[in-house]
Amino acid sequence: MGYDxxxxxxxxxxxxxxxxxxxxKTFRDFWHRPNVTAVKDVSLSVRRGNIFGLLGPNGxxxxxxxxxxxxxxxxxxxxxxxxxGKPNDHSIQQxxxxxxxxxxxxxxxxxxxxxxFYGSLFDLPTHSRKQRTQALLQLVGLSAAGNRPxxxxxxxxxxxxxxxxxxxxxxxxLILDEPTAGLDPIGCHHVKQxxxxxxxxxxxxxxxxxxxxxxxxxxxxxxxxxxxxxxxEGQIEALLTQDQTVTWRCKAGSEQQRExxxxxxxxITGYEPTVxxxxxxxxxxxxxxxxxxxxxxxxxxxxxxxxxxxxxxLHPQR
Amino acid sequence: xxxxxSFWLPLTLLPAHEILRAPxxxxxxxxxxxxxxxxxxxxxxxxGDTGRRLVxxxxxxxxxxxxxxxxxxxxxNIFRRERESGxxxxxxxxPVSRPWYFLSRFLGVGLIxxxxxxxxxxATMLAHRAAEAYHPxxxxxxxxxxALSGLFCIPLACLTGGWWNWKKHVAFHAVTLLSLPxxxxxxxxxAGWYTRAGTFTLSYSPDxxxxxxxxxxxxxxxxxxxxALALALSMYLPPVSTAAVCxxxxxxxxxxxxxxxxxxxxxxxxxxxxxxxxxxxxETIDTAPHLLGGRxxxxxxxxLLFLTxxxxxxxxxxxxxxxxx
Numbered sequence: 097m098g099y100d101x102x103x104x105x106x107x108x109x110x111x112x113x114x115x116x117x118x119x120x121k122t123f124r125d126f127w128h129r130p131n132v133t134a135v136k137d138v139s140l141s142v143r144r145g146n147i148f149g150l151l152g153p154n155g156x157x158x159x160x161x162x163x164x165x166x167x168x169x170x171x172x173x174x175x176x177x178x179x180x181g182k183p184n185d186h187s188i189q190q191x192x193x194x195x196x197x198x199x200x201x202x203x204x205x206x207x208x209x210x211x212x213f214y215g216s217l218f219d220l221p222t223h224s225r226k227q228r229t230q231a232l233l234q235l236v237g238l239s240a241a242g243n244r245p246x247x248x249x250x251x252x253x254x255x256x257x258x259x260x261x262x263x264x265x266x267x268x269x270l271i272l273d274e275p276t277a278g279l280d281p282i283g284c285h286h287v288k289q290x291x292x293x294x295x296x297x298x299x300x301x302x303x304x305x306x307x308x309x310x311x312x313x314x315x316x317x318x319x320x321x322x323x324x325x326x327x328x329e330g331q332i333e334a335l336l337t338q339d340q341t342v343t344w345r346c347k348a349g350s351e352q353q354r355e356x357x358x359x360x361x362x363x364i365t366g367y368e369p370t371v372x373x374x375x376x377x378x379x380x381x382x383x384x385x386x387x388x389x390x391x392x393x394x395x396x397x398x399x400x401x402x403x404x405x406x407x408x409x410l411h412p413q414r
Numbered sequence: 415x416x417x418x419x420s421f422w423l424p425l426t427l428l429p430a431h432e433i434l435r436a437p438x439x440x441x442x443x444x445x446x447x448x449x450x451x452x453x454x455x456x457x458x459x460x461x462g463d464t465g466r467r468l469v470x471x472x473x474x475x476x477x478x479x480x481x482x483x484x485x486x487x488x489x490x491n492i493f494r495r496e497r498e499s500g501x502x503x504x505x506x507x508x509p510v511s512r513p514w515y516f517l518s519r520f521l522g523v524g525l526i527x528x529x530x531x532x533x534x535x536x537a538t539m540l541a542h543r544a545a546e547a548y549h550p551x552x553x554x555x556x557x558x559x560x561a562l563s564g565l566f567c568i569p570l571a572c573l574t575g576g577w578w579n580w581k582k583h584v585a586f587h588a589v590t591l592l593s594l595p596x597x598x599x600x601x602x603x604x605a606g607w608y609t610r611a612g613t614f615t616l617s618y619s620p621d622x623x624x625x626x627x628x629x630x631x632x633x634x635x636x637x638x639x640x641x642a643l644a645l646a647l648s649m650y651l652p653p654v655s656t657a658a659v660c661x662x663x664x665x666x667x668x669x670x671x672x673x674x675x676x677x678x679x680x681x682x683x684x685x686x687x688x689x690x691x692x693x694x695x696x697e698t699i700d701t702a703p704h705l706l707g708g709r710x711x712x713x714x715x716x717x718l719l720f721l722t723x724x725x726x727x728x729x730x731x732x733x734x735x736x737x738x739x
Contacts, residue, residue, distance in 0.1 A: 123738070160738075163503070163737065163738070166503075166507045167506075167507070168503055168506060168507065168736065168737040168738075169736045169737070169738060170734075170736060186509040186511075187509075189507060189508060189509040190509050192507060194503070194504065194507040196500035196503040196504060197500070198498070198499060198500040199499075199500045199504065200499035200500060200501070201499075201501070202428060202431075202432065202501065204431065204432075204435060204585065213424050213428070214504070214508065216421040216424055217421050217425075217505070217508040217509065217510055218508065218509065219421070258500075258504075261504065265508075
């Protein structure tokens with residue numbers, strides 16, 4: 097494991113936020129007989145300040161791997177280092193934020209009380225908890241719902257609150273299991289923007305998801321799991337780049353101009369080029385359409401979200 | 415294990431609040447209190463002074479059986495609910511020590527058990543007073559006012575719950591359950607200002623049996639042991655199996671055969687089963703009231719030992735338990 101010359105939180109800056117080697121997890125039945133091997137052989141190296149995607153179909157072992165990394169499950173075999181320590185070490189847990197796949201909070205607490213409660217688990221002083229709670233509610237677009245009981249929240253609101261609780265301790269490492277599941281496209285867009293901002297602020301983010309578009313949008317590195325084993329890994333740009341093909345972009349021009357260019361291209365290279373109009377993706381189109389519609393009552397939180405910046409406490413350098 | 419004072423209270427109160435809000439809690443508590451208060455009305459004019467003992471033992475019996483169900487059911491459900499909702503995963507990835515997590519859940523259930531006892535104790539005392547008894551002035555007579563004042567507390571508590579829910583949006587079940595012991599103890603206090611014949615008197619004489627409080631405290635220990643046992647078992651067993659083991663422990667502890675108790679080989683195994691008879695003090699109240707203090711102290715120490723052992727066992731199990739979902 098390498099060390100950077102930079103110092104953070106009084107310790108050496110460990111280049112790898114997560115290093116897991118040859119993880120294996122076999123679940124046992126009541127009689128302790130091996131029942132199912134959810135993870136067969138998974139090794140992960142997550143660099144600091146990166147957004148790392150753990151991909152795979154349902155039942156591929158993503159959540160099990162995350163839970164081993166967090167110390168919620170004990171690996172049958174393999175070693176794990178998180179931020180240079182063991183997952184169950186309290187000093188490490190102080191620097192980790194986690195959003196589980198299902199994150200239903202205590203139904204009778206309000207959103208503000210929920211965040212205050214999770215803040216109290218980190219021994220944060222009262223005034224700091226209050227400040228962070230308000231800042232995080234604003235960040236995830238729940239300011240207006242701060243005093244509503246969580247039991248009345250929709251699934252999407254619960255996910256946003258779950259993300260807020262994962263950020264209450266200003267973690268260096270954020271582990272998120274399906275963070276955009278249940279969110280509408282604007283919510284997805286907003287959460288992805290928050291994650292990009294967090295990475296820009298030096299936080300490491302590990303996301304497990306099967307929503308490929310989300311991962312493609314924001315992740316730097318990915319690992320793909322299938323039946324508990326790694327089947328592909330690396331930087332997303334390198335994995336998705338097709339070496340034999342390039343794309344040129346230019347203004348559409350007239351039909352005659354396009355014909356001329358195509359002909360010239362064919363003469364020079366000997367290949368038939370594909371000419372197609374450039375498209376935006378549906379998510380960008382949807383978000384733009386809703387923001388442009390500008391319904392003040394319903395879109396209040398949405399427009400707020402588009403402008404919200406990361407609160408100060410999530411910037412370690414400030 | 416590190417305990418930081420900033421979060422021990424919220425961590426403990428949350429499961430208690432969760433159980434408090436469950437409709438089954440208020441339903442069980444209110445029906446147990448109502449049944450206790452109805453016993454004297456059912457058996458009036460039939461048992462004489464023996465009826466009074468039946469009423470007291472009936473009330474304490476209900477405290478034990480319904481309390482066991484309440485403690486075991488609440489404890490069984492805490493882990494299941496918190497696992498399924500992701501709360502356990504969120505809490506255990508925070509710097510919260512696992513043994514303390516177990517302890518806080520146990521204390522939460524313990525608060526509910528004590529609230530249940532706080533309802534059942536005045537209900538039993540009122541029912542005991544209401545039961546037919548001999549008095550030089552009135553002869554054998556039942557005190558209907560005591561029973562009815564106790565019964566009146568239940569709809570009053572429901573009305574209070576309804577009013578708070580309408581006015582302040584506070585959960586109906588929680589307010590009803592919290593106001594019930596206040597009304598019942600108030601009814602006990604007011605019982606001093608009327609005679610068994612129902613006439614108002616200035617000389618305050620509640621005619622309530624205080625030994626019932628001691629008997630209740632003793633049984634609360636049993637309920638706490640069950641809560642700890644159910645909580646520890648529920649980490650590995652499904653709720654139905656946990657409840658079955660708890661019931662088995664209840665029966666085994668009451669009816670350990672003499673040959674097992676006398677066997678030198680089986681004695682170490684039997685020692686793991688708490689003998690619930692130690693906690694049933696009514697026999698001493700009736701036959702040797704002067705020994706009651708000593709018997710209670712013995713039961714208290716005995717119960718505390720079992721309770722401590724069960725809680726430590728649970729905390730140790732919690733260190734290794736996994737949170738798969």
